[in-house]
Amino acid sequence: MSTHTFEPKVNPASEFLEISNDFTDPKEILREAVSNTFDAKAKVIKISATINKSTGIDELVLQFEDDGEGMTIENLENFFGLGFSKRREKNEAGEKISGAIGEKGHGTKIYFNSRRIEVTTVHKGSRLDAIMDSPRQTLRRGEIPKVTVVESATDKANGTSITVFGYNANSQVGFAHAGIKDYILWFTAIP
Numbered sequence: 032m033s034t035h036t037f038e039p040k041v042n043p044a045s046e047f048l049e050i051s052n053d054f055t056d057p058k059e060i061l062r063e064a065v066s067n068t069f070d071a072k073a074k075v076i077k078i079s080a081t082i083n084k085s086t087g088i089d090e091l092v093l094q095f096e097d098d099g100e101g102m103t104i105e106n107l108e109n110f111f112g113l114g115f116s117k118r119r120e121k122n123e124a125g126e127k128i129s130g131a132i133g134e135k136g137h138g139t140k141i142y143f144n145s146r147r148i149e150v151t152t153v154h155k156g157s158r159l160d161a162i163m164d165s166p167r168q169t170l171r172r173g174e175i176p177k178v179t180v181v182e183s184a185t186d187k188a189n190g191t192s193i194t195v196f197g198y199n200a201n202s203q204v205g206f207a208h209a210g211i212k213d214y215i216l217w218f219t220a221i222p
Contacts, residue, residue, distance in 0.1 A: 071099025101154030146197025
């Protein structure tokens with residue numbers, strides 16, 4: 032008789048891919064973006080959905096901009112990482128201390144269902160420009176996509192801009208102005 036002990040393993044690329052495709056409605060990216068802007072204490076949120084034809088295909092491009100606190104390098108790593116959230120802190124009654132909406136660190140993985148993700152964020156004079164190319168295709172190959180970040184000083188105000196190219200295989204269903212407006216009013220914390 033022999034005894035074996037092992038630690039369960041995780042296939043990271045498989046989990047990233049599964050979570051990025053786990054959302055039942057592609058418009059849930061809107062809920063995620065709006066929730067994150069609230070968590071960043073933004074007062075102004077701008078959302079746009081456009082079709083870029085310059086590459087020879089009708090590519091769906093979603094952009095989310097806010098005037099919130101912006102992200103530090105650690106926040107940006109958590110944005111792209113899986114299961115990392117500073118918003119899990121609770122008081123003795125089990126209530127979230129910060130009043131934050133997001134807390135699991137899974138929501139932003141919906142952005143991975145795309146051709147490219149670009150993030151520009153400013154926090155206290157530090158600007159971070161991050162790019163992740165081919166997240167969907169890289170995960171389907173069983174690899175973890177890489178993020179390239181350039182840091183620079185700036186005198187611009189705090190805030191974040193996230194642009195997602197080729198989202199949801201460029202399916203435009205529900206991303207017209209009326210569809211976005213209805214989804215936001217029904218499914219987000221906007222009063």
